[in-house]
Amino acid sequence: MKEGNGSLATPSPKISNRLTLKEHILEIVSDSGEGAQKAGQSFGAVSAKMGNGVWTVEIIPADIQPPPRTKESASGIRIRFGTGKITNAGDEADVLVAFNEIVPYTRIEQNVYRKGTIVLIESKWATDDSADIRKSYANAIQDFKDRGFVVYEIPMEEECLKLTPNPKKGKNMWVLGMLSHIYDRDMEKAAAQIEYTFRSKSQAVIDSNLKLLQAGYNWAAEHLDLRYEVPAIEAKQELVVMNGNEALSFGIQAAGIELCSMYPITPATSTSHHLAECIQSSGGIIHQAEDEIAAVGFAIGASYAGKTSVTITSGPGLALKTEFLGLAVMAEVPLVVIDVQRGGPSTGLPTKVEQSDLLAVLYGQPGDAPKVVLAPSTIEECFHFVILARKIAESFRMPVILLSDANLATGVQPFPRPQLREEWLSPPVDQSPWKEGVTPYGWDDKTGLSQRPIPGQAGGEYTLTGLAHSAAAKVTYLPEINQKTSALRSRKLATFGRTLKPPKVNGDNEGELLIVGWGSTRGAIEEAVGRAREQGASVSSLHLHFLSPMEPGLKEIFQRFKKVMTVEINYSDSLDDPMITPENRRYAQLAWLLRAQTLVDIDCYSNVYGQPLRPGDIVDKIQQELNR
Amino acid sequence: MFGIKKDFVCELPKKYYTLSDYEKGVARWCPGCGDHAVLSAVQRLCREEQLPPEKTVFVSGIGCSSRFPHYMNTYGFHGLHGRAFPVACGVKFRRPDLNVFVITGDGDCCSIGAGAWIHAIRYNMNITTIMFDNQIYGMTKKQTSPTSRIGTISNTHPTGSVLPPVNPLQTSLGMSNVSFVAQTADWVPGHLFATIKAGYEHPGFAFIKVIMRCSKFMGPLVEEMTTNRDAISILTHENGILPDDGTLRAFRHHHVHDPSDIDAARELAEDKEASYLGLFYQNKEAIRYDLYGAHNLGFTPEEKIAAVNAQLDKYAV
Incomplete structure (x- = not known):
C-alpha cells in the first residue's frame, strides 16, 4: 500500500x-x-x-x-x-x-x-x-x-x-x-x-x-x-483468483496459441477483453473479425498455415460457424473452439446460463462431422482444458470444442497457481522439407491419424479442399473413398477414446440413484449429493468431462444403480406436462446422448430458468426420486 | 577432378523454377472459358517472380474459378463459398513469409462473400486477389449473378433479371483503406499479365477484376465483348499499368488516368458506355493490417512463459 x-x-x-x-x-x-x-x-x-x-x-x-x-x-x-x-x-x-x-x-x-x-x-x-x-x-x-x-x-x-x-x-x-x-x-x-x-x-x-x-x-x-x-484457512500452496473467462484467456496463452480470432458476443467476450490486454505480451494477437463466420475462417486460415488458433463464441455465433466447423472436420485442420454457452434458442437469454449447445456442437454440421468435445467443470479446468484442447486438435488433426457457460464465465474461484511448462506451448512451425512419398492425408488405417504438411514445407504442396478427397488431397467422386475417409475420420475419435479412463463415481460405486452431470453444474451436484448422503440417501454422482468421445465404462457403472438421472441446465419435457408421454418426451441433452449410447433408461432433471442450479433444489429432487 | 579448378566453376542458382514447376493436372474448365487464360498468366507470374511453390498459397471459395488452386503446384486452400478472404487473411496474419493469392468469382465475392470482401479491402493485407467476373453462375448451371446485367436470361430469371448489377469496382473504390483496384480482361493476354503482375507487386491488398468469358452460358455476351473493341478503353499513365504494344494497338481508345485520383477512378468505374482496362486506383501508403498482425512474432518459449507468469502475479493470492 x-x-x-x-x-x-x-x-x-x-x-x-x-x-x-x-x-x-x-x-x-x-x-x-x-x-x-x-x-x-x-x-x-x-x-x-x-x-x-x-x-x-x-x-x-x-x-x-x-x-x-x-x-x-x-x-x-x-x-x-x-x-x-x-x-x-x-x-x-x-x-x-x-x-x-x-x-x-x-x-x-x-x-x-x-x-x-x-x-x-x-x-x-x-x-x-x-x-x-x-x-x-x-x-x-x-x-x-x-x-x-x-x-x-x-x-x-x-x-x-x-x-x-x-x-x-x-x-x-x-x-x-x-x-x-x-x-x-x-x-x-x-x-x-x-x-x-x-x-x-x-x-x-x-x-x-x-x-x-x-x-x-x-x-x-x-x-x-x-x-x-468466516474463518479462513491459510492456503498451503500459492493460489490465483479469477473467473472462468480469465482462466480461458490464461489457458490460451499457456498453450502458446498465437491467435484468437473472435467477434463480440456475450458471455464469451470478456475472455477477449482479457486477451486484448495481455496476449501481445506473450507473443500472440487477437483479431476482431467482421462477423462470426469470418472469425472462424480466419482462425482456420492461421491453423492451416501452422499456427493453431482459437475462436471463442457463444450459441448464436456457434450457429454461424457451423459450415466452417464442417470444413475443419473434413479437411482435418486443427482448431480450438470455445463456446461459452448462454440461454437459447436465438438471442435467448444472453446474460444467463444454459447448457444448451451440446447437441448442436455434436450434430450441428450437415454430414457426419466427428470432433472432440470437452466441458470444464471448474474455473481451474477452464485453464487446463484449453491446453489439452490444443494438443488434441494438433495430434488428431481436428477441431476440438470446449463447452464453458455463463456460470463458469463469471464465477470467481481461487485455485492452485499453475506451474507453466514449456511442453504446454505449441511447438514451432515445422518448415523442414516434406518426406518424399508421404501424401498430405496418408491415413493410418488402424487409427485414422495422418501427418499434415504446413505451407513452407517444400515437397508437401497440396490443395486443401472441403470436397471429398483422396489421401493425395485429390478431389474424388468415388463412392468407396467417401465411405472410407468418413470411417477414418470417425476412427480418430475411437483412437482418442482409447486414451480416456472411466470416470470416477462420487460416493458409493452402487446404490439407488446415480446423478450424471457435465460442465459447470459439478459443484452444485456434488454438494447436493454430499448433503443427501449425510441425510442417509443412497445416491452418488458422476461428472463427464469428455462428451465426444465419451469416457469409457459408462454402461457398466449405470447398471450398478437402480436409477440413473442427468441433472442439466437445458430444456426437457416433464412427464407432468400436458401432451407429454414417455414415448414423445424430449429429454435433456446429455440424457439423449447417454440413452442412445448405453440403452439405459436414463431420466433427467433440467430447467431453463437461466440460473445456476442450486444444491438445495437438487437435494429436494434426490429425495423426491428416492421416495417415489 | 578432371583438372577443373574450383574457382572456375560458376555457382548455379540454388533452384530455377520453370513453368512446369507450377503446373498440376489438367484444368477441367470448359473449352473457351476465360479461366484457362488467367491460370497461364498466374503460372507465368510465378515463374517470372521465381516464387517458391512451398511459400505460395492460393486460397479460393467455391465456383468454377475457385477450382484454380487444384491446378497450381503450390499450397492451396479450396474452402467454402464466399469465405476465401477470411481464410487468406488468417494465413497471412501470422505467416507474413507466405505469398498469398485469393481466387474468387462474381458470386463468391460479390454475393455470398460480400461482407468478407469489403472488410478484406479495409484490412489491406499484402494479398493479390483475382476476381473472375463472368456475370453468371456457371458451376450450378446458369443462375443470375450479382454482376449480371439487368435483363439477363437465366434459370432463376427466365424472363430476364430484374435488378441492376453490383459494380465491384465502384464498391471497392467506396471502401475505406482501399489501396489497389484494377480491371483487365481474360482475352487480352498482355494486359492480363501486366495487371496481375502489378497487383502482385503492390504492397497491400490488390483487387483485380477480370472480365471473363463464359462461352457455355453467356455466348452472346462473349461475342459482344470480344468483338466490339470500341467498347473498351485502355487506361494509360506513367504510374499506371504499362500494357504491351500489342494491347495498345488492338484497342484504339486510350484514356490517361492518374491512379492516385480516386474521384476520377470512381467516375470511370461508373461509366456505362465504356469498360476501362487498367489501374483505377493505387495508394501504397494505406494502413496495412498484416503488418500489425505480424509485429510480435517469434517469441521464445521462455519469453512466453515469463509473460504469462507476470500476468498471473496480478491474480495471485
Missing part, C-alpha cells in the same frame, strides 16, 4: 460477540451502473486472498441502459464464501445489500432470499422529494418485513456526501467498507484491491475511494450490531 492515503484502521480487535460461520452468502444489488459488481468482486477477491473459499456470480441486466429503479435495472453480484472450498453459488442468500427498494424484486422473483435474510438497504428513498418514491419505499420495507427479512436501513448516500459531492460514484466502496467491518475483512488487502481496481484512474480517484472504504468501515463499527467471522 502506498503511503499518504490517510490512516487506515487495522482490523478491529476481535469482538467477543462475533458469530463464527462456516460460510455465508452475500448479495449486493444496485441499479445498473452503480457499481455493485465492483464492490462484490473486490469483496470476493479480498476474501480469497485471506484464504476463504469463494464463488461469485454476477447478476447482469440484459439491457444496456435500463431505466433506474426498475426490476430490469437490477445489476449485482452474489458472493458465497466459506472456510472450506466453495464450488457453486449455493442456495438462498444470507445477506442482501440493496441500493434501492425496487431492484431486490428481480431476485425475490427468483426465490433467492429466505426468512431471516438480512437486508441492508439505502434509506435515502424514505425522505425523497417524490411522494411516490417515499410510498414505494415504505411499502417495500413493509413487504420485506412481511416476508421475514431482517431489515436495516442504512444512510449510505448521506454518509458518502460527507466525503464526495457525487455519491453515485463511490457508494459501492463505502458499502465495501461496511461489509469489511461486518465480516472482519483485512483492510490492508481491501485497500490494495481498490488500488488495483482503479489502477488506470488518477490518484485522486483512488484516494477518494480509499476514504469512502474507511468511512463505511467506521460507520458499521459505530452503528451496526452485525459481526460475523
